[in-house]
Amino acid sequence: MHELSIAQSIVEIAEANARERKVQCIQTVKIRLGEFTTVVPEALDFAFEIARRGTLAENARLEIESVPMVVHCVACGTVTDPVRDVCLICPQCGLPLEVISGEELQVEYIEAESVARSV
Amino acid sequence: MDRIAVQTNVLKANQEAATENRRLFEREGMLVINLMSAPGAGKTSLLEATIRGLRDRYRLAVIEGDLQTDLDAQRIRALGTRSHQITTGTVCHLDARMIARALAEFPVQGLDLLVIENVGNLICPASYDLGEGLRVVICSVAEGPEKPKKYPVMFHKTDVVLLNKTDLAAASGVDLRELETNVREVNPMATVFPVSCRTGTGLEAWITWLQDAIASRTIAAAART
Numbered sequence: 001m002h003e004l005s006i007a008q009s010i011v012e013i014a015e016a017n018a019r020e021r022k023v024q025c026i027q028t029v030k031i032r033l034g035e036f037t038t039v040v041p042e043a044l045d046f047a048f049e050i051a052r053r054g055t056l057a058e059n060a061r062l063e064i065e066s067v068p069m070v071v072h073c074v075a076c077g078t079v080t081d082p083v084r085d086v087c088l089i090c091p092q093c094g095l096p097l098e099v100i101s102g103e104e105l106q107v108e109y110i111e112a113e114s115v116a117r118s119v
Numbered sequence: 120m121d122r123i124a125v126q127t128n129v130l131k132a133n134q135e136a137a138t139e140n141r142r143l144f145e146r147e148g149m150l151v152i153n154l155m156s157a158p159g160a161g162k163t164s165l166l167e168a169t170i171r172g173l174r175d176r177y178r179l180a181v182i183e184g185d186l187q188t189d190l191d192a193q194r195i196r197a198l199g200t201r202s203h204q205i206t207t208g209t210v211c212h213l214d215a216r217m218i219a220r221a222l223a224e225f226p227v228q229g230l231d232l233l234v235i236e237n238v239g240n241l242i243c244p245a246s247y248d249l250g251e252g253l254r255v256v257i258c259s260v261a262e263g264p265e266k267p268k269k270y271p272v273m274f275h276k277t278d279v280v281l282l283n284k285t286d287l288a289a290a291s292g293v294d295l296r297e298l299e300t301n302v303r304e305v306n307p308m309a310t311v312f313p314v315s316c317r318t319g320t321g322l323e324a325w326i327t328w329l330q331d332a333i334a335s336r337t338i339a340a341a342a343r344t
Contacts, residue, residue, distance in 0.1 A: 002211055002243035009129045017125050027120060031129070038242045038272050086271040087304040096307035099275075105246075107125040114121045 006039055006105070007047035013107045015056045026060040028111035036069040036102035060110075069102030133247055136215035140250025143222065148340025149230045150333045153251035155273065157266070158239030160259040161283040163191045164316040166234060170198050172326035177231035177333060182221055184213040184238045191236065212243035215250055231333050241270040253332060259284040261291040264298040267305045274305040279312070281325065286315040
């Protein structure tokens with residue numbers, strides 16, 4: 001259950017950006033989560049509810065954009081979606097496939113009310 | 120409502136710490152292995168066999184990661200090899216900052232090989248770079264042939280896969296070739312060694328390969344200075 005560590009990192013990153021821009025009360029934290037990671041969206045959602053307590057993200061909603069796993073063959077250019085049965089050998093030429101998306105774990109943006117005008 | 124662009128990798132803090140660790144390891148010219156597997160696949164047994172095979176020629180040390188107890192560190196010390204235990208409490212993986220803290224009290228200067236034995240778990244440790252030079256995953260044949268497909272991230276991100284307990288293949292009804300095919304489908308670039316830590320079968324090939332890896336690391340470090 002490392003989703004809690006992941007959720008804490010998300011909250012830390014969100015808070016750091018909120019402080020830098022002198023905003024309080026983060027409303028939304030948007031992340032991109034690849035399918036080829038070890039993070040389960042439902043578990044992350046639950047962990048986020050715990051991790052946000054007592055922080056600037058106390059009332060924030062976690063918005064998760066799922067990024068599909070896509071692989072391609074460096075040799076012949078074949079692009080496939082291997083999620084059902086991960087096989088990273090090119091069906092056309094038998095060479096190793098490269099993962100070109102699906103490993104994302106990134107905070108995209110936060111949305112917050114701007115309150116502190118006094119710099 | 121303001122939208123603030125962040126565009127930051129969630130694991131950035133870990134990666135920064137891992138980069139620092141890696142710099143230290145490279146400066147010292149040592150090979151560092153991140154050893155991972157499910158609980159009970161034979162990480163500590165493999166370590167014992169590897170230490171016996173290398174200790175006369177190389178300076179070795181081990182960092183052990185477990186939720187509780189220092190039993191594994193004791194097993195390593197019983198062989199006369201330095202070891203340091205990290206107990207993570209409830210955390211299911213080691214991260215780069217835990218390694219950095221361990222290095223502050225467990226000096227690794229002058230080593231040829233440092234092995235970090237991760238917490239037994241095929242999921243979480245895959246996401247955390249520790250600064251290692253080599254990832255090694257052990258899969259015991261008794262776990263069943265489908266494990267690489269069920270835990271593809273772990274098997275995809277490793278350099279070496281050791282298929283341990285080959286002596287139990289027949290008794291477990293597991294086809295070793297099917298297991299090896301599944302490893303290759305998830306990670307066509309991995310170096311695979313079928314071994315049995317109990318009977319010693321296959322260990323020589325692994326230890327010889329590891330000696331070459333240590334030697335090339337030492338040569339690379341010498342070339343930099």
